[in-house]
Amino acid sequence: MQSNIGMDLSLFHNRLSFTVDAYQAYKKNLLLNVTLPSASGFGSSVQNIGEVENKGLELTINSQNIGKGPFQWNTDFNISWNRNKVLSLNSDAARIVTSDYQVAQVGSPISSFRLLNILGIFQTQEEISKSPLQNPRVQPGDYKYQDVDGNGTINTSDKTIVGSPWPKFTWGLGNRFSYKNFALSVSLNGTYGNQIYFQGGEVNLNDAGVQNQLASIANRWRSPDSPGDGLYGRAIRNDYAFGFSAGTTKYLFDGSFTRIRDVNLSYTFPTTMVSKLKLQALSVYADVTNLYTFTKYPGYDPEGSTGGDNLAKSGVDFFSYPNPRTYTLGLRVTF
Template sequence: MFLKDNVEWLDFLKLRASYGSTGNRGVSRYQTLAKLLSTPSYVFGEGGSTTLGQYISTMANYNLGWETTTGVNVGLDFTVLNSFLSGTIEYYENNTDGIIYNIELPRLTGFGSVATNIGKVHNKGIETTLTARWIRSGNFQWETTVNYARNRDKIVSILGPDKNGVEKDFIANGLFIGQPPGVVYNYEIIGMWQLEDKKSGVIPNGFLPGTEKISDLNGDGKYDATNDRKILGYTAPAYRISVANRLNYKNLGLYVMVNSIQGGKNYYMGDDSPYSSGAWSLEEQLKYSNVPKGAWDYWMPENPNARYRRLDAPSALNPRLYSQRNFIRLQDVSLSYAFDKQLSSKLHLDGLSVFATGKNLVTITKWRGWDPETGQGFAPSIPFMREYSFGVNIEL
């Protein structure tokens, strides 16, 4: 009552907070058990019947438990200036223990991986929703809603300290202490080897003119996966933002929503290399024949400053090329008209309206692959589709 009576511009204010722990099963039924599969295995004699054999397809882990997340959430709800502006601001911070993760196993065990409770992840973020009611006259209303979300993950622990008290990264699974789970860990491409480099004899073994030149991080003049890879960025977004406008004039309504995901400095990365790990075959050329115009900026002697390597042969290491998937998209547009109640009554209806909608109409991005939101490069897939719909709503 004190704020309401003494702050004229404040209509409503609510502070809320919560703290607690929740469990997440994280696995499907029977996933912790060893499974038996059958397959045709042996034929007894010429013309004999095939006998089915059984084998264990998954390794059991009877110690697998639930993930546990303990966190705090603080929120603020408010309305000000005679309901002109309202919104919600939330901050959360969580710690998740016993994360269920498929750990890769040596193939000599007979299994590729096993689900295991490992590590601890710290997670924090902020989510904000603001709504401004610009015009609220009798026949015309216009309001805008902005949503913003930012989240950060950090791996606190993986397998725990070793006998020397040091906890190491789990590079084989792309997990690094102090980094988020979605890490882009690869060689850093700094250019292309050229014909002049071959003549001068500076191209290292395993590389050709037209293949990627990579950073020698430890300066030993050699290139290997252990010493010359680094964290190039992260696959998670830096932030998400959307802006929705809703306008109504008498019986006519318009809704327009623009959605965007941005990567900031080095977030929201994806592999947009338009080739496989080997040479570029004729079959692959046919598969990728619908690649957008201008994407085939590949190296040739007459195109030395190309973005992509030569198509006929990769280097021994075949590094991948990554870029950000930032985009702004006209996500949703909807136009509707509601007929007067008099007309509806004459037709013995409670309500009658028509509408036309369009989704995913325009996407502005520098990403060279398919839909930037999926992170898929030029791999064969179904392109991102625009949607149009028209209809009639009848209320009886």
């Protein structure tokens, strides 16, 4: 079931126009993996189960900023907000694991990240003794986890919803400038508010001293007098032996980005010159795609996803191949 409402508005002799669309959709009988009792002989089965709500708002603005004379400038802008939420599964308390780090859970977005939440880094032995019990070998410089169930012991039962791979909003901006026979177009796009689980960080952010590490590990905890930036604990071989490393917020990052998607510069030869060549039109152009990306995400590409088109595994990245930067020179000829 889906409902939509929209509006189109043009002002100033169509120099400024708006398109707004609001929608709400319900999806039922979703195909999801459901865990089965071990007595069945199977680990899971795919079943038609669950209901998900999607609702959002989309806005598009087209503007003719300067439309007369040899210099012209047009702008296109779009932004969209979407929210999805799991409304029901086989029970109100049900939780379906969609990846090693994500779940479909009633009341939360599909594929929400369910991880152990790191509260900080232990600085002293006294601080450890006053905290919920973890591995007995934990010492200053190790991570402090949230005791979600409040039983005084840290284990995998303390995993909790800590984020979503879905942006709070996505946007795009395009500008086209022209001056006589020259034209320049620049387009940008981006997202805000989504998280990415950098699975590749389990290799190059694990602080284990086996593989090459990212430069940010240089700011790790070394001692109470040299605590680093508070993001990475002490260097330790086989930190998984202490119970946790993968599956924690250590590798969960803000996936927001702004990308210069495309820059195109062209020149169209005058018709008087082109007609002498017995052509209708002739132009040359230079184009760059994926020119630069502004982001705090440490992986190759904030748009990378190991799950591909599988929405149930969106936002997990294990060294996904980045969008390439391409340079193109071209000639357009119309006979």
